Amino acid sequence: MLLIRCPYCGERSEIEFANGGEAHIARPADPMSRTDEEWAQYLYMRDNPKGLIAERWRHAHGCNRFFNALRDTRTDRFVMTYEMGRPRPEIDAATAAEAAR
Amino acid sequence: MTFLEKNGMSFLFKPRVRSVRADGVGAAHCRPTGLAARGMNMQKFSALSLAQKALGGHLGWTPQWRSVAPKPAYDIVIVGGGGHGLGTAYYLARQHGLRNIAVIERGWLAGGNTARNTTIIRSNYLFNESSSYYEHSLKLWENLSQELNYNVMFSQRGCLMVAHTVHDVQVFKRHVHANRLNGIDNEWLSAEEAKAFCPPLNISPNIRYPVLGASLQRRAGTARHDAVAWGFARAASDMGVDIIENCEVTGILRGPGGEVRGVETTRGTIRAGKVGVSAAGHSSVVMGMAGIRLPLQSNPLQALVSEPVKPAFPTIVMSNTIHAYISQSDKGEMVIGAGTDSYVSYTQRGGLHIPAHTLEAICELFPMFRRLRMLRSWGGITDNTPDRSPITAKTPVPGLYVNCGWGTGGFKATPGAANLFAWTIARDEPHPINAPFTIERFRDGVMIDEAAAAAVAH
Ligand SMILES: Cc1cc2nc3c(=O)[nH]c(=O)nc-3n(C[C@H](O)[C@H](O)[C@H](O)COP(=O)(O)OP(=O)(O)OC[C@H]3O[C@@H](n4cnc5c(N)ncnc54)[C@H](O)[C@@H]3O)c2cc1C
Ligand SMILES: [Zn+2]
Numbered sequence: 001m002l003l004i005r006c007p008y009c010g011e012r013s014e015i016e017f018a019n020g021g022e023a024h025i026a027r028p029a030d031p032m033s034r035t036d037e038e039w040a041q042y043l044y045m046r047d048n049p050k051g052l053i054a055e056r057w058r059h060a061h062g063c064n065r066f067f068n069a070l071r072d073t074r075t076d077r078f079v080m081t082y083e084m085g086r087p088r089p090e091i092d093a094a095t096a097a098e099a100a101r
Numbered sequence: 102m103t104f105l106e107k108n109g110m111s112f113l114f115k116p117r118v119r120s121v122r123a124d125g126v127g128a129a130h131c132r133p134t135g136l137a138a139r140g141m142n143m144q145k146f147s148a149l150s151l152a153q154k155a156l157g158g159h160l161g162w163t164p165q166w167r168s169v170a171p172k173p174a175y176d177i178v179i180v181g182g183g184g185h186g187l188g189t190a191y192y193l194a195r196q197h198g199l200r201n202i203a204v205i206e207r208g209w210l211a212g213g214n215t216a217r218n219t220t221i222i223r224s225n226y227l228f229n230e231s232s233s234y235y236e237h238s239l240k241l242w243e244n245l246s247q248e249l250n251y252n253v254m255f256s257q258r259g260c261l262m263v264a265h266t267v268h269d270v271q272v273f274k275r276h277v278h279a280n281r282l283n284g285i286d287n288e289w290l291s292a293e294e295a296k297a298f299c300p301p302l303n304i305s306p307n308i309r310y311p312v313l314g315a316s317l318q319r320r321a322g323t324a325r326h327d328a329v330a331w332g333f334a335r336a337a338s339d340m341g342v343d344i345i346e347n348c349e350v351t352g353i354l355r356g357p358g359g360e361v362r363g364v365e366t367t368r369g370t371i372r373a374g375k376v377g378v379s380a381a382g383h384s385s386v387v388m389g390m391a392g393i394r395l396p397l398q399s400n401p402l403q404a405l406v407s408e409p410v411k412p413a414f415p416t417i418v419m420s421n422t423i424h425a426y427i428s429q430s431d432k433g434e435m436v437i438g439a440g441t442d443s444y445v446s447y448t449q450r451g452g453l454h455i456p457a458h459t460l461e462a463i464c465e466l467f468p469m470f471r472r473l474r475m476l477r478s479w480g481g482i483t484d485n486t487p488d489r490s491p492i493t494a495k496t497p498v499p500g501l502y503v504n505c506g507w508g509t510g511g512f513k514a515t516p517g518a519a520n521l522f523a524w525t526i527a528r529d530e531p532h533p534i535n536a537p538f539t540i541e542r543f544r545d546g547v548m549i550d551e552a553a554a555a556a557v558a559h
Pocket of ligand 1: 180181182183184185186205206207208209210211213214215216218219220221222348349350379381383403404479480481482483507508509510511512513514
């Protein structure tokens with residue numbers, strides 16, 4: 001079971017959380033001008049990365065707030081969690097290597 | 102049940118009686134076509150050859166497929182040596198007369214989801230598109246051992262899907278009616294009838310989620326996971342297909358017009374006119390090498406087996422609502438499947454709370470298993486689409502084909518998907534059965550929404 005750090009409540013076990021899929025997927029600002037292909041990309045197509053992923057979690061059985069996390073999908077190690085609205089953090093090579101270990 | 106035992110070949114020698122339905126459902130569809138096209142190097146299994154080898158101390162068995170180094174070029178390269186990829190190569194050779202084919206596998210043969218699944222085979226899906234695809238596969242299963250001359254231990258012991266809520270009852274009856282309109286067997290049983298069919302089932306009204314009834318597909322069953330892959334590998338190899346293990350595809354080569362030219366691998370460049378990707382949990386990774394994003398999320402799915410016990414469980418029972426499914430392997434282990442872990446992962450692990458939740462359900466539905474010890478648990482990485490239906494299709498890249506999105510339920514489709522993927526690659530167009538299963542259905546809004554119909558691992 002994953003140990004997840006809610007930015008508001010601290011470390012809690014995974015069963016308190018709901019995963020919300022890939023983060024930073026912005027709804028098209030001008031929906032009417034988008035093609036069907038662009039809508040499909042927004043709604044359904046995913047990077048599904050093997051490596052670092054930025055993903056959403058919701059502390060469903062806690063404060064009930066959404067937040068984002070950076071995690072390596074090869075090891076399930078978290079690099080960090082951060083508040084909604086912040087851009088995807090840049091991390092250095094050493095931190096990435098540690099998450100992949 | 103485990104891939105660790107892939108070297109134990111003794112299951113091959115088990116006599117097996119195939120059940121034939123009195124009403125002949127499925128009988129006319131796919132007759133075995135014989136072994137006419139076979140080469141000379143494959144040993145044929147028969148009662149006589151088994152007896153001879155047994156008396157000779159089991160000396161003289163030869164490898165079941167050729168071990169080869171990759172050639173510089175092939176007509177067709179299949180990426181992924183699971184059941185689907187191996188089967189695709191087999192049908193390309195067998196039905197489309199193509200021979201210059203390689204199957205490229207990054208690990209060992211069928212060490213992915215083929216080795217990790219709970220082997221439930223059924224075709225009682227809701228929508229016409231799905232039920233014809235899965236039924237196509239089920240009919241191929243019914244003759245697969247004969248066609249491959251290899252015992253895949255297909256056992257049509259039935260699959261009981263138990264209903265715990267009024268909504269379950271309505272949904273399952275809807276499935277029963279939809280299936281019967283499509284000529285696919287599926288029937289509704291009362292709780293008492295379900296118990297008569299599967300005596301260990303607890304139908305007490307006092308449990309937390311009482312059994313209100315069940316649907317039963319009698320032609321459903323299980324098969325030996327490794328044997329399917331090995332049988333396809335053996336037959337394909339015999340027709341000249343090269344099976345290359347420990348060779349990871351790291352890039353997809355393109356020509357000036359964007360068309361596929363081959364693959365880059367950890368064992369060098371391999372040129373090919375056509376590339377078919379059948380990489381299950383790694384589909385996004387491999388297709389990403391050609392710049393194609395897919396509507397997939399890779400999640401761990403876990404299963405576990407108990408210590409082996411004497412035959413105690415006559416069928417397969419699935420409960421979608423409380424997330425458990427169970428059958429007994431021929432070795433005696435209870436084979437139990439859980440739900441998916443919620444997050445994207447390539448670890449082949451998952452959290453212990455998921456199988457624990459499943460075991461709670463198993464213990465309530467089958468109190469006699471409460472003291473059974475669990476031996477092993479493991480995970481596989483399943484490639485899930487938003488509508489929980491697969492993709493078997495051409496792609497925007499000429500010469501590149503993809504068979505993926507089978508997620509938690511593609512073992513049952515192994516011969517069917519392989520057969521139709523081979524068709525799609527050989528003819529550069531889909532067969533009518535897999536024509537709806539495109540990537541573009543997500544753009545065009547023509548989903549095949551089995552997710553809404555029955556959101557469950559299977
Ligand atoms: C726990 C569990 C239980 C399941 N239960 C059922 C069930 O009861 N019934 C059912 O119908 N289905 C079930 N499934 C789903 C089923 O296992 C899969 O849908 C099916 O086996 C997929 O077959 P495949 O041949 O496509 O995949 P795999 O056997 O996973 O083959 C894909 C292969 O591609 C290889 N590969 C990946 N990337 C590369 C690369 N870059 N280069 C070369 N090779 C590569 C992998 O190593 C792998 O061997 C279950 C799955 C799991 C994990
Ligand atoms: Zn919180």
